[in-house]
Amino acid sequence: MTTTAAPAAPAPPGSPAAPAPPSARAGDRYSAGRTARYALLLFFVVLVLIPVYVLLVTSFKGPGDAAPARAWALPAQWTGANWQTAWTTLWPAILRSLEMVVPSTIISAFLGSLNGFVLARWQFKGADVVFALILFGMFIPYQAVMIPLNQLVLNLGIPNGIPSLILLHVVYGIPITTLIFRNYYRTVPHELIEAARVDGAGMLRTYWSVLLPISVPSFVVVLIWQFTNGWNDFLFAVFFSSSANGPVTVALNNLANGALLQNYGVSMAGALLASLPTLVVYVILGKYFVGGLMSGSVKG
Template identity: 70%
Template sequence: MSQQLDKTKPTFNWVTFLRYVLLILSLALVLMPVYVLFVTSFKGSADADPSRTWMLPQVWETKNWSKAWTTLSPAILNSLMLVIPSSIISAMLGSMNGFVLSKWRFPGANVVFTLILFGMFLPYQAVMIPLMRIVINADIGFGIHTLILMHVVYGIPITTLIFRNYYETIPEELIEAARVDGAGMIRTYASVVLPISIPSFVVVLIWQFTSAWNDFLFALFFGGNKSPVVTVALNNLAHGSIMADYGASMSGALLASIPTLLVYVLLGKYFVGGLMSGSVKG
């Protein structure tokens, strides 16, 4: 009887224990900057000192949040005016490109696709001077409309890649059935392919939203001074005075991160599902 009890007694699993320890340490490492941002955002100017970085505020104040919101609220609106149209337009263009390159092939389609992908490997810094000359010579001007154009053009390679991989998983029989029924390329795309493209659209919209929202270099060069986006306004808030205002800067950083955080919280599960749906050809 005692031998049977010994067999059913749970044993300590060192592998599971170490796994949880590593997960907890990783979580703590990730949350440390968030903790510093949060506690510093409630500190006064005298309390927000590097020597008291890890300490809680002596007096919890909300004036930093009020200052950050007053400074950043117009810039947040400008960023929304930038990221929403640029994400939607680049997603639609990438979807159409991906459909044509995967299901409606033409001579040289693979070459065209390869050339489009080259755009993914061009760093912003390498194209900044040529883009500046193009904008000046074309007299496009600087502002939100120019930033929308930049992010749409720069987003086409990655959106095309994601949609092409996803459309490769669509059975050819579905496209052939539409052709037999007399549907052309545009009708097949609009009536057959587009309605089943929601997973990839979620992936692309999250990707483009995050990229455009967090962009600083394009915004600094092409955004203009009249309508700065949130990254430029946050930089001005952090470096706009002789003495650094750590509390307001931390509050502004948290405010600026809320939209992308909400996007990932609300659509994160669809993001992973959309990536996986185009990872294996069915």
Template identity: 80%
Template structure:
């Protein structure tokens, strides 16, 4: 009874006070500065887009560098029609180049990455290092021997040659991305496939490939953008009749003595639209694929 009385009579600890609060004015100032900085950088990034867009709607006399910031005096769609007529065949050829080259290089890089990451063999690190050398050799340094090699192989110039080149030169980066991705795959998954009697190809097709979608998204976006924006290979191994949109856009911008800036700007927007749509549609998957790796399945 005495103990119970003592417990009841013992003073209770005072409740902890509220946590210190950050001054509302300081918080509002920090948030304002953050959004102001974001808006500033957004404006800087969108300035070229604004110039491209407004110039594409200007007539020949209105599209002048001195009036680059001004809105069109007379809005017209003639520039867009002219640019589409000139670039539409090249856009289709670019699609014929980038789609198969991106898929083939991604698939080959996936196979290479799986073998180098999870099916070790003697000299695997050396092979991986030699593959990575392809990423650090400047393209300009190999143009002359590469041109001679393509001539000796007899590959037709234009779309076939550019597909082959983008596949070959895309293997190093795709191998690197997939190898790093497969290094994080739990080893127990591979061992379970071996216990069930699956060989290397069966393990890859049934176990590894289904969990590789995030890396495939990253690689396909990367390869699509690189191949679509390529100009160096296109200049050396194609012409205005069988080349991609980058060559056609260059010819459109330099094909007349009197520069038509409105047509050039409309053509630039047409040429950049596919990659822009790819990033808008698949941008979140691109970031998710880059960040994935710790948990699979």
């Protein structure tokens, strides 16, 4: 004979409520933690965008309105004259910057790709020593070698301005590009390289037909990195160019020095114009940047 348990009697009025089940309490804690994380992220987003807001609103202010005391206020009268002045002044320098960063970025990317392939998959005696010496170039402060480097460029007879800057950005970009491609190529299955050798492919043929087509993630990382460094460079530009033949960073510095005491709006508009190309590059290729950077971080 089986017996069934009697149903629990309802709690009398005024008695304390039964405790919530563990799953409900865990859900409440998860919801509170997620809200706190989102609030913290929103705080940092606002913190990062505050300078952008000041830049943007000041770029539309007139000479009398663009003052430090009214940095946070909206323009009393919106004007686009600052943008027109900045565009007219910076446009030739923007073209020169493109002439500099496009070839230097592409050349350093391909040289780094070749170096990374040789050091990762075509081992030779002393390869690790060569790789360490290449990486040593990443840790030399540019300021420490600027004077002898300037003398070397003069002795080589390289014209001042864009040609010398292209050479310098290619040379100083090789260590980081070599590191990125070497780490990536070490994740490529060894059987793929062996199959190419069995088919009679030499070193260059293996690189061109086997590895280069699958190197798009690393090329995206290197192109973004080199483009940004070349576009934002100011130290090399000051030493190896002038306002007449230099990139946009030199022209922006001259614009700011000339407009600082007269109109902050022109300086702010120029800064936004100078940053637009790198912003466009990140918007177009940014979603591939993290994936490409991590593609060589784990050996498969």
